[in-house]
Amino acid sequence: MSSIWIPPRRVLLEALVLVLVAASMGLSLNHTMVMKAFTGESVAPLPNISVQGAEQQFPVPVDYEELDELLAAGQLLVDARDPQIYATAHLPGAISLPLGEADQLMTEFSAKYPYETPMIIYCNGFGCPDSFDLAVRLIAEGYIKVQVYEGGFPEWRDRGRQLEAGAP
Amino acid sequence: MKQGLYHLCRLLLAGVFIYAGFLKGSDPVAFAGQVAAYQLLPYAFNYLVAAMLPFVELLCGILLLLNRRVRPALLVLFGLNSVFVLALFSVVLRGLDIDCGCFHPPGSEVTGTSPQMALLRDAGLMLAIFMAWFLRQQQAEEPLDG
Numbered sequence: 682m683s684s685i686w687i688p689p690r691r692v693l694l695e696a697l698v699l700v701l702v703a704a705s706m707g708l709s710l711n712h713t714m715v716m717k718a719f720t721g722e723s724v725a726p727l728p729n730i731s732v733q734g735a736e737q738q739f740p741v742p743v744d745y746e747e748l749d750e751l752l753a754a755g756q757l758l759v760d761a762r763d764p765q766i767y768a769t770a771h772l773p774g775a776i777s778l779p780l781g782e783a784d785q786l787m788t789e790f791s792a793k794y795p796y797e798t799p800m801i802i803y804c805n806g807f808g809c810p811d812s813f814d815l816a817v818r819l820i821a822e823g824y825i826k827v828q829v830y831e832g833g834f835p836e837w838r839d840r841g842r843q844l845e846a847g848a849p
Numbered sequence: 850m851k852q853g854l855y856h857l858c859r860l861l862l863a864g865v866f867i868y869a870g871f872l873k874g875s876d877p878v879a880f881a882g883q884v885a886a887y888q889l890l891p892y893a894f895n896y897l898v899a900a901m902l903p904f905v906e907l908l909c910g911i912l913l914l915l916n917r918r919v920r921p922a923l924l925v926l927f928g929l930n931s932v933f934v935l936a937l938f939s940v941v942l943r944g945l946d947i948d949c950g951c952f953h954p955p956g957s958e959v960t961g962t963s964p965q966m967a968l969l970r971d972a973g974l975m976l977a978i979f980m981a982w983f984l985r986q987q988q989a990e991e992p993l994d995g
Binding site: 685686688692693695696698699700702703704706707708710711712714715717718719806807831835839 | 895899907908909928943
């Protein structure tokens with residue numbers, strides 16, 4: 682009797698077939714996404730509507746690589762996270778506009794920053810929807826140059842970049 | 850008793866992996882973002898994993914639910930789970946603060962699981978996989994009665 686922990690060869694083979702079948706199912710259903718990723722096209726999380734005239738429905742995503750250039754050009758950086766988290770650490774020069782308090786703060790915000798102000802919103806990285814939601818909220822308010830930095834705070838920090846602390 | 854325990858493990862794993870596979874499979878782009886957060890793979894490969902992994906989880910879950918090809922499915926889940934554990938360990942060692950991308954529906958309000966919690970949960974899943982395997986192997990050699 683072979684050990685109870687050693688899989689028989691048939692089981693190993695069937696496991697291999699299982700993986701191959703599942704992988705090809707996944708590939709055939711998602712081939713557009715994978716092709717785009719490998720050819721370097723943008724795989725936007727939502728339909729990436731191009732800017733037509735002054736109308737923009739969805740924010741444009743920004744990569745880490747593009748960020749420095751945009752910030753050097755003076756784009757406003759907006760932190761969508763809670764003010765307490767913002768106070769512990771945020772990207773240098775970022776202002777705080779928490780999604781949860783956006784409605785109350787919007788009048789003050791729009792008085793300070795005109796609708797043409799180019800801005801980049803970030804929150805807690807991939808999987809954090811707040812930056813996107815805040816961007817949509819700002820666009821609805823009338824802002825026309827809103828972008829989202831999807832890597833957000835975690836990517837910036839993990840690349841060893843400088844951080845700033847302090848309450849809003 | 851043994852058979853009850855076997856079915857419990859089998860159904861638990863089936864439920865967990867069908868749920869996880871379905872969540873990730875329904876929004877592969879968001880899942881790719883979660884894979885990217887681990888910073889283990891080159892850019893495009895995150896999407897490749899996101900395209901395939903949910904279907905492997907789903908298929909294994911379905912086979913366990915149907916009680917067919919249980920050992921191959923368990924073997925694949927063992928492999929997957931080992932990779933998850935290694936990836937989570939590397940996250941803890943590098944001190945990354947990310948959502949594990951395990952069950953958290955992308956874009957929901959629910960806070961994700963920390964890598965430490967995910968490791969604990971993976972240990973539980975590993976135990977269920979081993980128990981189901983052991984009991985199924987016994988069955989294969991001498992069918993249990995009742």
